[in-house]
């Protein structure tokens with residue numbers, strides 16, 4: 306990847322873990338040697354966010370996996386970006402495919418929460434990506450451009466945005482995109498940013514890859530010029546996450 310963009314590795318724990326398991330994860334992260342040229346961020350379930358923050362060394366930042374579009378109010382079951390910040394979170398993932406496709410979040414809703422979280426002072430990790438049938442129908446870039454357009458309509462400051470490209474067919478399936486497949490999409494997202502936003506934003510914005518990233522495939526993916534890091538699910542719960550953090554070599 307380009308030296309201008311700091312490598313970024315996020316661990317999305319999804320709906321996994323209990324205090325005991327989290328103690329173990331925090332332990333290997335705190336003891337592990339983490340490349341200081343990499344931003345390392347983990348996203349525990351909401352209810353363990355503060356617990357994880359308290360256990361983790363300051364080398365690791367903490368993210369939420371989702372948020373709502375309002376600061377406070379009568380929104381039962383929702384969590385605001387201000388609350389995430391209040392308990393020590395500095396990032397939030399928005400529009401993960403599991404929220405888009407299981408919870409039915411629309412492009413516009415994802416964009417709205419992305420902008421609101423930024424306005425509240427959080428870094429944001431909006432996720433984009435195509436489903437298998439969309440890739441097979443050659444619609445990959447149509448889908449991603451549509452998701453990107455909704456984001457770009459709302460975002461004015463790109464300096465606190467890290468885009469995650471997560472092909473839905475590669476998530477939790479063990480089927481990683483090849484480095485060439487991922488690079489192709491990342492380059493096209495960067496080109497889209499250049500045309501739609503501007504060349505400086507395209508050059509500076511980190512685009513990370515997610516979908517069955519493992520200790521064994523991270524280094525090859527990291528060699529590609531437009532892959533600026535990873536968003537890791539399953540492997541972020543295991544000590545091999547350290548290998549992924551350090552994949553840039």
Ligand code: 13P
Nearest residue numbers: 317476477516517538539
């Ligand atoms: P896996 O690494 O388990 O495929 O999950 C990827 C992901 O969805 C990260 O947000």
